Amino acid sequence: AQSVTQLGSHVSVSEGALVLLRCNYSSSVPPYLFWYVQYPNQGLQLLLKYTSAATLVKGINGFEAEFKKSETSFHLTKPSAHMSDAAEYFCAVSAGPSGTYKYIFGTGTRLKVLA
Amino acid sequence: GAVVSQHPSWVICKSGTSVKIECRSLDFQATTMFWYRQFPKQSLMLMATSNEGSKATYEQGVEKDKFLINHASLTLSTLTVTSAHPEDSSFYICSANGLGAETQYFGPGTRLLVL
Secondary structure, eight states, X not given: XXXXXXXXXXXXXETTSOEEEOOEEEESSOOEEEEEEXXXXXXXXXXXXXXXXXXXXXXXXXXXXXXXXXXXXXXXXESSOOGGGOEEEEEEEEOGGGSOXXXXXXXXXXXXXXX | OOOEEEEXXXXXXXXXXXXXXXXXXXXXXXXXXXXXXEOTTSOEEEEEEEETTSOOEEOTTOOTTTEEEEEEETTEEEEEEOSOOGGGOEEEEEEEEOTTOOOOEEOOOEEEEEO
């Protein structure tokens, strides 16, 4: 079974500051991990994914995430926040190659960027 | 690539009527499609998984007769909300992935309002 915990339902950062959104997972099998972004009244856009290759994953819009098995974490970072980064971010886990690719989503983190 | 569309984007209907929502993969063959429901300021709740040509697999607590899912082709899945009631008002999002592919690509969502 899989589960995902996103610490912090709301995160505020200043424009130009580091963005850090936390995601911890639990999985009984090697997981696949994903970060998605959702803008108001829209679907989800894939930012990046981990599928057992490189542990440091680079995504779109300057985001990256590092898979740390020992910490069961997959935190999302961006060195310098931009106003356009304000959105809802979801972390998701699936059961990897042994599963049906069903996702378990975290509860989401709303990122606010302050001018 | 990997574009998923949904139609309609908005629908308002009277209580007791049925509403059909279409989900299409535009540039790939979607062997599996997923239907989610999202309440305001909440995460996505998986309703069902559908494979082309097979009956959908519903998550626990989701009424099969209420939410009819058809995946008749590799590019189209439909969700029909039968005898809709105000409590069915929600944001419905579909996603799709290709054969052996671990990544779900999401549609833009359909907002349903039942009066």
